[in-house]
Amino acid sequence: MRQEVFMAGMGGQGVLLAGQLLAQAALEAGLELSWFPLYSPEVRGGRATCTLVIADGEVGSPVVGQPGSVILMDGIAVDNHLHRVRPGGLAVINSSLTGGEVSRNDIDIVVIPATNAAMELGSERATNMVLLGAYVRASGVVEAQAVEEALYRVLPERHYDYIPTNVAALQRGAQLAEGQLV
Amino acid sequence: MPERQLITGNEAAAEGAIAGGCRYFFGYPITPQNKIPEYMSEHLPRIGGVYVQAESEVAAINMLYGAAATGAWAMTTSSSPGISLMQEGLSYMIGAELPCVLVDMVRGGPGLGNIAPAQSDYWLATRGAGHGDGRCLTFAPASVQELYDLTGEAFPIAQKYRNPVMILADAVLASMREPCTLRERLDPPQEKPPWAVGGARKGRQRNIINSLWTAPPVMEEVNLRVAQRYEQARQNELRWTEHGADDPEILVCAYGISARICQTAIEHAAEAGVACRLIRPISLFPFPVQVIADWAQRVNKVLVVELSLGQFIEDVRLAVEGACPVEFLGHTGGVLVTPEEVAARIIEIA
Numbered sequence: 001m002r003q004e005v006f007m008a009g010m011g012g013q014g015v016l017l018a019g020q021l022l023a024q025a026a027l028e029a030g031l032e033l034s035w036f037p038l039y040s041p042e043v044r045g046g047r048a049t050c051t052l053v054i055a056d057g058e059v060g061s062p063v064v065g066q067p068g069s070v071i072l073m074d075g076i077a078v079d080n081h082l083h084r085v086r087p088g089g090l091a092v093i094n095s096s097l098t099g100g101e102v103s104r105n106d107i108d109i110v111v112i113p114a115t116n117a118a119m120e121l122g123s124e125r126a127t128n129m130v131l132l133g134a135y136v137r138a139s140g141v142v143e144a145q146a147v148e149e150a151l152y153r154v155l156p157e158r159h160y161d162y163i164p165t166n167v168a169a170l171q172r173g174a175q176l177a178e179g180q181l182v
Numbered sequence: 183m184p185e186r187q188l189i190t191g192n193e194a195a196a197e198g199a200i201a202g203g204c205r206y207f208f209g210y211p212i213t214p215q216n217k218i219p220e221y222m223s224e225h226l227p228r229i230g231g232v233y234v235q236a237e238s239e240v241a242a243i244n245m246l247y248g249a250a251a252t253g254a255w256a257m258t259t260s261s262s263p264g265i266s267l268m269q270e271g272l273s274y275m276i277g278a279e280l281p282c283v284l285v286d287m288v289r290g291g292p293g294l295g296n297i298a299p300a301q302s303d304y305w306l307a308t309r310g311a312g313h314g315d316g317r318c319l320t321f322a323p324a325s326v327q328e329l330y331d332l333t334g335e336a337f338p339i340a341q342k343y344r345n346p347v348m349i350l351a352d353a354v355l356a357s358m359r360e361p362c363t364l365r366e367r368l369d370p371p372q373e374k375p376p377w378a379v380g381g382a383r384k385g386r387q388r389n390i391i392n393s394l395w396t397a398p399p400v401m402e403e404v405n406l407r408v409a410q411r412y413e414q415a416r417q418n419e420l421r422w423t424e425h426g427a428d429d430p431e432i433l434v435c436a437y438g439i440s441a442r443i444c445q446t447a448i449e450h451a452a453e454a455g456v457a458c459r460l461i462r463p464i465s466l467f468p469f470p471v472q473v474i475a476d477w478a479q480r481v482n483k484v485l486v487v488e489l490s491l492g493q494f495i496e497d498v499r500l501a502v503e504g505a506c507p508v509e510f511l512g513h514t515g516g517v518l519v520t521p522e523e524v525a526a527r528i529i530e531i532a
Contacts (some may be wrong), residue, residue, distance in 0.1 A: 018358070020188075027188050027361055035188075036358040041213070041297055061446035062358055063439075065520030 002055040003141050004064045008081050009073025009094075011046040012037065014128030017154070018071065019050035021132060024150035025056045025142040034062035047076070054141060069139055071131050073114075074098065092135045092177070094127065110138050112176040118169055123162075126169035133173025138181060144174055189362050191216035194330035195285050197224070200258055202334025203370035205231035206256035207244040210238055210264060213297045214353040218259045229367070239264040243271030250280040251391040253378030255337050255370040259285040259331035261353075262303050263294055270345055273312025276408060277393025279377070281340035284318070285333060285349040287356040290516030298516025299353035301438060304493035307350045308467040315405045318348040318388065319415055320466040322438040326360035332464070334368075339419065341375065343411045350466060354439045354518070412468065413455040420475055421464035421526065427457035431532055433477045433499045434460045436487040440519065444487050447524035454525070456532040466497070474501035483531055484508045487524055489517075 005022070009015045016037050023035040033054045040046035051067065053059050069090040069121050072078045074097040087106045096115030114130035136144050148170060151163050189197070196218045199207075207222040219235065226233045226300035242258050260268065266288045267520045275282060275338060278516075288303045290296040316519040319339060323329040329351055336347040374380060384387040395401040423441075426434075426448045436444045441462035448458040459477060463470050483506055486495040491514045499508050511527045513519050 023188055023359060027186065033188075034358055034360050036354055038298070038357075058443075058445070060361070060449065061443040061521045062354065062360075063443050063518050063520055065522035079348065 002053065002060075003069070003139065004067040005052050005069045005071065005083070005135065005139070005141070006049065006064060006067035006081065007052070007071040007073070008047070008049040008077035009128075010076070011042065011044065011048045013048070013073045014125065015048040015073060016050050018128040018132045019052050020154050021147055021150045022136070022142065023052055025146035025151050028146055028150065029142055031056055031144060032059050036062040054087045069135070071135050072098070073127065073131060078102075091139055092138060093133055094131055096127075108138070110134055110177050110180050112173065112180070114173065117172050121165060121168050121172060123165050123169075126165055129166045129169035130173035130176070133170035134177035135173075136170070137174035137177040144170065186361040186363050188359050189326060190217060190222050190357055190359050191326050191329050191351060192287070192357070193221055194326045194362050195259065195333045195349065195351070196221035197364060198330035198333035199283065199337070200225060200229070200231075201330075201365055201367045202337040203255045204257050204337055205229070205370060206249045207232070207258070208234045208242040208256065209258045209260065210236050210242050212261045212264045214289060214356045215259050215261050215285065216284065217356070239267035240271065243268040246282050247271055247275055247278070247280060250275065250282045251278070251378065252380045253374035254342070257283040257285070257286070261287045261289045262291045262300070262306075265303060265306060265513050267430040269306075269310060269312035271312075272310070272318065273314050273316065275346050276311055276316030277404065277405070278312060278391050279344040279408065280346075280391065281341055281344050282346050283333065283336040283349065284346060285351065288350065288352040289410070290514075296516045297353060299439065299518060300324070300489045300514065300516055301352055301392045301440060302490035302493065302514060303350065304466070304488070304490060307348045308469075308497070311346065316345070316408055317412065317467050318346045319343060319412075319419065319468070320350055321464055322347045322350045322466050323355065323464070324438050324442050324462060326355070326358065327362045328464075329338060329355055330362050330364070337370070343415055343513055344377075345408065345411060350438065352439050353516075373400050381411050401438045419465055420442070420468055420470045423462045423464065424472040424473075425460040425462070427452065427459055430457045430459040430477075430480075431455060431482050432458045433474075433481040433484045433527055434458050434487065434524075434528070435463070435474060435494075436460065437463050437466060437494060440487045440489055441521055444524055446521035447528065450521060450525035451528040451532075454529050458528060466494075469497050469501070471501040473500060475503065478502040478505040481506060485528060485531060487519060488512045489519065490514055
């Protein structure tokens with residue numbers, strides 16, 4: 001088993017945190033993994049990406065040209081990275097910030113209004129969690145429960161107050177993805 | 183069983199150093215390795231160690247010289263432009279036969295460049311160490327675990343050969359997170375080495391740490407002694423890994439993060455019917471010449487992959503000695519190669 005997920009969005013959307021949570025969940029599941037972030041030096045308005053490779057043996061390259069799956073958090077991410085997904089792969093896209101029109105029919109696509117859903121839950125900043133919840137549901141790479149538990153390992157204790165909102169957002173994402181899976 | 187932790191390469195280098203016996207750190211901030219001084223500033227004082235943020239890289243390397251002269255197990259870390267600034271101090275340390283450990287988290291260059299991953303400090307790391315006839319013993323890890331292990335092992339190696347040891351990594355390794363198994367922290371030896379300064383007690387001749395030898399025959403004697411240690415390192419410290427086919431058409435040579443990328447690339451190539459073997463030198467100086475020479479006799483071509491415009495390839499060519507053609511694939515300035523690109527090149531040249 002070797003699964004790659006590339007995540008991209010604007011700085012501040014929590015691209016790296018979403019990747020770290022998935023990485024932590026994979027670690028707890030006893031898998032090998034590599035999480036590699038790449039972001040621009042701007043304080044605001046920069047681009048953030050991370051690549052996560054999860055394997056049951058040696059990870060090999062942490063760098064992936066054509067990822068098997070992607071989570072794209074805004075329109076620029078879709079423009080820059082949707083074409084890179086390997087045929088037969090999976091894309092989870094935030095339609096709240098992209099308009100939702102998608103130009104590929106050779107991959108599985110889950111399009112969900114993640115930012116709107118997060119705002120309904122009381123925090124726009126939980127957009128990343130809605131998308132991650134959808135991805136975990138659609139890919140089955142780790143158990144949803146493991147991602148929720150990973151919040152306690154990845155977040156500093158002073159942010160534990162936010163965990164219930166994050167868990168709700170993860171679950172909302174899974175629900176939204178459910179409706180789109182064949 | 184010790185717990186596997188998900189940590190960054192920077193944290194692995196810092197904790198690996200402490201676990202290996204490092205108790206003195208001198209440095210100056212630069213991206214992408216700032217997490218190392220941050221970690222050291224938190225952890226070294228807690229165990230009786232010393233952390234100093236110097237006013238510049240030049241100051242840091244000279245503080246390292248002073249600490250090393252007293253027999254302290256000391257290190258600095260930086261990234262490409264900062265390592266350039268340290269060259270003079272490194273040359274002086276080699277001339278004075280002083281051990282230390284450096285980590286270079288290489289970024290795009292030349293000049294101030296950028297903060298993206300690169301391997302363009304290969305010459306600096308393996309030929310550099312400033313002016314004169316000395317070099318750094320240089321090791322290149324390819325995973326967070328290996329970065330942890332090698333940075334720790336670098337301290338006794340530096341002491342053994344009385345020479346700076348460079349851990350050559352890059353911005354990918356610095357910032358990526360991978361599972362890492364940490365071991366118990368070792369203390370540096372209580373007893374100082376016989377050459378260390380620190381107050382000559384009664385009955386001991388005073389030690390002098392110096393790199394100024396005005397009489398050419400004396401300077402030559404120092405250089406020959408240093409060269410002899412490099413020869414010993416060639417006997418004892420060669421390290422590499424091999425992956426892939428036992429009967430390959432193509433030999434792929436890459437180090438550090440490029441080798442990780444190539445590991446997946448040769449799997450893609452194998453699926454397309456091209457058998458490859460990957461040799462990843464871990465020790466870059468001394469360089470594992472013989473294993474590359476042996477394989478070069480048995481393949482049609484060698485492909486060298488690196489994140490620079492052809493630095494590492496020179497060592498590979500010297501090892502291959504014309505036994506077969508040596509092809510090149512590289513990017514520079516912070517641009518990464520991908521496994522897909524390497525696989526396509528392998529298939530093209532096969």
